[in-house]
Amino acid sequence: MPLPPAINLDARRTIEKAFKDLERTVSVNDRIDLQDTTLDDVRKAAHLVEDELAARQSLRNMRRLEPLFTGLEYYSKTIEVLCNGTPYMPWIWAPIKLVLKISSDYVEAFEKIIKVYGQIAEPLARFQKLNRAFYSDKDVQQTLATFYSDILEFHKEAYQFVRRGSWRLLFRTSWGRFQRRFDGIIQDLKAHEKLVDKMALATNIAESKGWRKEMRQKMETWRQEQVDRMAKEETEEVTRQYLAITSYLKVDESVNAKIFDAIATEAVESVGTSSWILNQSEMQGWLKRLPSSTFILLHGRPGSGKSVLATQIVQFLxxxxxxxxxxxxxxxxxxxxxxxxxxxxxxxxxxxxxxKDLIDYVYDILLRKSKIPSSKVVEALILDSVRASSLDPSRTRYIHIVIDGLDECDQATQSRATKLMKRMVSAAFSSGSTICKVLLSSRSSPAITKAAKQSQIVCLSNENKNLEKAIEAYALHRLSLLERELSQLQVTPGDISDLSCRIAKRAEGMFLWARLVLDYLANNMFLKREEILSAPEVLPRALQQLYEKILTQITSHFDERSLERIKLILEWIAFAKRPLRKAEFRSALAFSSGNPDTSELAPQYLFDRCSPLIEERSDSTFAFIHVSLSGKQ
Structure with missing residues (x-):
């Protein structure tokens, strides 16, 4: 009995890797349909599609695929030894059945896909003339495995193309990119076809072993260079398009980043005080990759720490x-x-x-077709992008959206933004492949509540226990930084713990109030232990009264000129069209005297005198510590 042909284990691993890569891409339901599919099943499916197209008066000649089926049949015989005992073999033809069925609903796309599939036939025709002894050779097996890898890569690209959300919408703009990828794979198949020919001519020559190895290595190097070159060109093109879109829309993306970073910095300074929100029951449902809890309103009073909680949620996601x-x-x-x-x-x-495909699509609409980016146009692009956002056919795509401070906008913006979010949730659901989840963090607002009917509400006033614990931890951290000074007033660690607890209870969920009390303790001069310990009860409970007390304390020894200057600083912060950086602010204050010949900037210490009502952000701009100070609530 003759021994079975030896197997090149590297070749088997190449096939296994290609198979698993495609298997991961294909959805579970499609995977079940594809396994055990025979080549005859694919032929029958092609004829069935032809009959359906004829019934729709869109007849297409499916005989163009017969050379491909014949080539795959001959090729399958060459890799039998490599695929024995595995599920790998059917996957060289099974995806064709699915791709033809899906794409047949869009004749223009179907025609192009038929053409590229037809191009695979030519390199496969060579296998009709090879004898079994040839493809039992281990060196040849590695090249045969590369054919398998290329064919499955081709199927993967085709499958992803027709299975992504709203693929018909993206077809015209994305096909060029896919065509280049298909061309690259076919080019590789043809190069390996030539290598097979050369191996066939030299297979009986003992000295050809070294030559074949060298040729295969050169081929692999060339192949990788082609892949890298194509990826580089694609990335450069997409980057150019994205920058062009950004410029056309006149959007400064750094603004949102600056706001986020400023709030996130505040969260770092009070580390551990906002993590409780991730364990809140409604919020856990919203954070999970589940289709439930798609729209949540996070409500809280001014100063309750909503923005810090929002950054914590975004960073976690x-x-x-x-x-x-x-x-x-x-x-x-x-x-x-x-x-x-x-x-x-x-x-x-x-x-x-x-x-990349969405960038190409938006670039086409806005720049190639020169559409004005009106609200209506951009809203439509957003909804299209949500429907088409699913990239992986085997997994549901999740989009989490967090909007904070929407109550600071006018009521029309509140209503329009909330309604758009609801439409985005619906658009994602209708796609069948994407789930969109929205969190709006704001004060309670009739405009938002009306537009977000039947949404879940997480009200911070119902989370007093969590907020009290968080504020107590924050107060304990802040007071521990003052431990050296406090110890000189005979304030003990037990006093600090008790003071933290009393600040948290009296704050009643108002992080801002606790912060102002702690700033008061950090910035004032005290002679007696009781002055420190009585602060939570002595200081006003209402924010407005506390602001007044702090401002009175700051200005109590100011002369008229100094009062005018602090007033000027606060007015610049309140009414400037954008936050001023330190150098700009110092220049503005210097020239406020009305003297155009001023050569010196105002001193930096002026800003320190306004603490704790204002703060310098990480980007060197100044802002009030909270919106409630601006009078714009």
Whole structure:
């Protein structure tokens, strides 16, 4: 009995890798349909598609695929030894059945796919003339395995193309990119076809072993260079398109990043005080990759820490990398952050940023077709992008959206933005492949509540226990930084713990009030232990009264000129169109005297005198510590 042919284990591993890569891409339901599919099944499916097209008066000649089926039949015989005992063999033809069925609903796409599939036939025809002894050779097996890898890569590209969300919408703009990828695979198949020919001529020559190995290595190097070159060109083209879109929309993406970073910095300074929100029951349902809990309103009073909680949620989602996470933070400090058109454009860019096909689609609509980016146009692009956002046919795509401070916008913007979010949730659901989840963090607002009917509400006033624990931890951290000074007043660690607890209870969920009390303790001079310990009860409970007390304390020894200067600083922060950087602010204060010949900037210590009502952000701009100070609530 003759021994079975030896198997090249590297070749088997190449086939296994290609198979698993395609298997991961294909959805579970499609995987079940494809397994055990025979070549005859694919032939029958092609004829069935032909009959269906004829019934729709869109007859297409499916006989063009017969050379492909014949080539695959001959090729399958060459890799029998490599595929024995595995599920690998049917996957060289099974995906064709599915791709033809899906694409037949769109005749223009179907025609192009038929043509590229037909091109595979030519390199496969060579296998009709090879004898069994040839493809039992281990060196030849490695080249045969590369054919398998290329064919499955071809199927993967075709499958992903027709299985992604709204693929018909993206067909015209994306086909060129897919055509280049298909061409690259076919080029590789043809190169390996020539290598097989050369091996066939030299297979009986003992000295050819070294030559074949060298040729195969050169081929692999060339192949990788082709892949790298194509990837580089594609990346450069997409980057150019994205920058052109950003320029056309006139969006400064750094604004949203600055706002987020400023709030995130505040969260770092109070580390551990906002993590409780991730374990809150309604919020856990919203964070999970489940189709439930798609729309949540996070309500809280001014100063309750909503923005810090929102950044904590965004950072958690981004770290987990389980979904596309989008965010927008509205604040009076940056007027454009409250503009509806700017909000729209920000979300559009966040949606398409990591998706080459969506970038190409938006570039085509806005720049190739020169459409004016009106609210209506951008809204439509956002909804199209949501429907088409699913990249992986085997997994549901999740989009998490966080908007903070929407109540700082006018009521029309509140209503329009909320309604758009609802439409995005519906658009994702209708795609069948994407789930969109929205979190709006704001004060209770009739405009938002009305537009977000039947949404879940997480009210911070119902989370007093969590907030009290968080504020107590924050107060304990802040007071521990003053331990050296406090010990000189005979304030013990037990006193600090008790003081933290009393600050947290009296704050009643108001992080801002606790912060102001702690700033008061950090910035004032005390002679007696009781002055420290009585602060929570002595200081006004209402924010407005506390602001007045702090301002009175700051200005109590100011002369008239100093009062005018602090007033000027506060007015610049309140009414400037955008936050001023330190150098700009110092220049503005210097020239406020009305003397155009001023050569010196105002001193930096002026800003320190306004603490704790204002703060310098990480980007060197100044802002009030909270929107409630601006009078723009």
């Amino acid at each position: 981004r770290t987990s990398q389980q979904s596309l996470t989008m965010s927008h933070f509205c604040t009076y400090a940056y007027e454009e952050s409250m503009d509806y058109d700017k909000l729209l454009k920000s979300f559009l860019l966040q949606l398409i940023r990591s998706d």
